[in-house]
Amino acid sequence: MKRYISYPRVEGDASRQAHADLPPGTYEREISKEGFFGPAAHLYHRHAPTGWIDFEGPLRPHAFDLVKLESAGASPWQAHEILANASVRLRFWRLAQSMPRLARNSDGDELLFVHQGEGELHCDFGHLAFAAGDYILLPRGTMWRLEVRAPVAALLIEATNASYTLPDKGLVGPHAIFDAAMLDVPRMDDAFRAQQSATTRWQVEVKRRGQVSTITYPFNPLDAVGWHGDLTVARINVKDIRPLASHRYHLPPSAHTTFVGSRFVVCTFVPRPFETDPGAIKVPFFHNNDDYDEVIFYHAGNFFSRDNIHPGMVTLHPSGFTHGPHPKALQNMLTQSKAATDEVAVMIDARDALDIAPAAAGVEWRGYVDSWKTPGATK
Numbered sequence: 001m002k003r004y005i006s007y008p009r010v011e012g013d014a015s016r017q018a019h020a021d022l023p024p025g026t027y028e029r030e031i032s033k034e035g036f037f038g039p040a041a042h043l044y045h046r047h048a049p050t051g052w053i054d055f056e057g058p059l060r061p062h063a064f065d066l067v068k069l070e071s072a073g074a075s076p077w078q079a080h081e082i083l084a085n086a087s088v089r090l091r092f093w094r095l096a097q098s099m100p101r102l103a104r105n106s107d108g109d110e111l112l113f114v115h116q117g118e119g120e121l122h123c124d125f126g127h128l129a130f131a132a133g134d135y136i137l138l139p140r141g142t143m144w145r146l147e148v149r150a151p152v153a154a155l156l157i158e159a160t161n162a163s164y165t166l167p168d169k170g171l172v173g174p175h176a177i178f179d180a181a182m183l184d185v186p187r188m189d190d191a192f193r194a195q196q197s198a199t200t201r202w203q204v205e206v207k208r209r210g211q212v213s214t215i216t217y218p219f220n221p222l223d224a225v226g227w228h229g230d231l232t233v234a235r236i237n238v239k240d241i242r243p244l245a246s247h248r249y250h251l252p253p254s255a256h257t258t259f260v261g262s263r264f265v266v267c268t269f270v271p272r273p274f275e276t277d278p279g280a281i282k283v284p285f286f287h288n289n290d291d292y293d294e295v296i297f298y299h300a301g302n303f304f305s306r307d308n309i310h311p312g313m314v315t316l317h318p319s320g321f322t323h324g325p326h327p328k329a330l331q332n333m334l335t336q337s338k339a340a341t342d343e344v345a346v347m348i349d350a351r352d353a354l355d356i357a358p359a360a361a362g363v364e365w366r367g368y369v370d371s372w373k374t375p376g377a378t379k
C-alpha cells in the first residue's frame, strides 16, 4: 500500500462512522482511492447526488441487454465481445449444441460464468459436470470443450496475459467466503475415458494475441490417462458462496470479492440479510468509483438497488460517474421491507478504462442515464 496522507477529520454536520448514522435527511457520498481500500471521505449532501435533470457528454453509464444477442457460433472465440481493456476481456457466449472443436486460450486464464444451461466439461484434466451459477476457472493453455445438455449462455472473463488468484481474506481468514475445499475439479472418470474414443479426428482452436489458429489431430488430444500437480480447472457455484454480512454496517462490494485478476477483480453478490441497525444504510452509498470502471452482470433475482434491470443485462459505470441506488430503491435507504436480498450478480471492477465493443453498443439501453432522474423533475 502506498503511504497516503492519513488524517481522518470531521467537518460540519457529519457522521463519524461511514455508512451509518447519517445526519437526518442527508445522502452519503464516498470519494475514495484504490476502490474501497484507500483513503476516503464521506460527504453528507442535502440532495441525492444522482438527482440530475440533465446529463450531457461522454461520461455516461451504460446498460446492455445481452438477452438480445443471438448465438455467434459454437466457438468461444466467436462469442460477442462486450467490454475490454488490456487486462480483462468480457465476452457473452450462447452455445445451443455441443462444441465440435476444442478451445484453448493462450492469451490468459479464462473464467466462465454459466448464466444458463448445463452440460459436461471435458478438458486436459478430465470431466466435470456444470450447471447455471457455476464459475469455471480454466488456466491459460487448457484444452477444453463443452457438451451441452441444456442450451448454455455464459459470460467469459479473460484475465489477459495474467492469472486468477483468490483474494486475501484478511481478518475473516482463508475459509471465507468459500472454502478452497469447495472447489470441484475435473476427474478422469468413465465419462472422460468414453469420450476419448468417441471420434478419431479433432481440431483445437487456439487463441493467441486475439488471433485463432486451428490445429488438427488425427486423434482426440484429450487423451491423458493421468496427471499430477497443483494447477487444474476449478469450479464453484454461487450457491456455495457464503457472503459476509453485518447487521450494523453496510459492507462495500469488496467484501464480496471472489477472484482477483491483474488490474481487475471479480465479485459476486448473492442473497444476504439486510442490515437491521436503525442507523445503518441498507442500500449502496453514492460514489464515483474514482479509480475503477465498474461492470455488473445480473444473473438472477431482483436487483435491490436497481430499477428496470433484468437477468442477462450488464451495466457499466465508468470511473468518475456518480451513482448509487435508483430512486425507487433509495426510498428503502433506512428501512427495507424484506429481510434479505435475493439477487445474484457478478461484478467486474477494472482499474483501467473499458472499451465498449460493437455487439454491446448494438443492444444498449440508451435511456439508462435517465433512470436516476427523480420522477416528476423537469429541466
Ligand SMILES: [Fe+2]
Pocket (backbone or CB within 6 Å): 287, 289, 294, 317, 323
Ligand atoms: Fe459502484
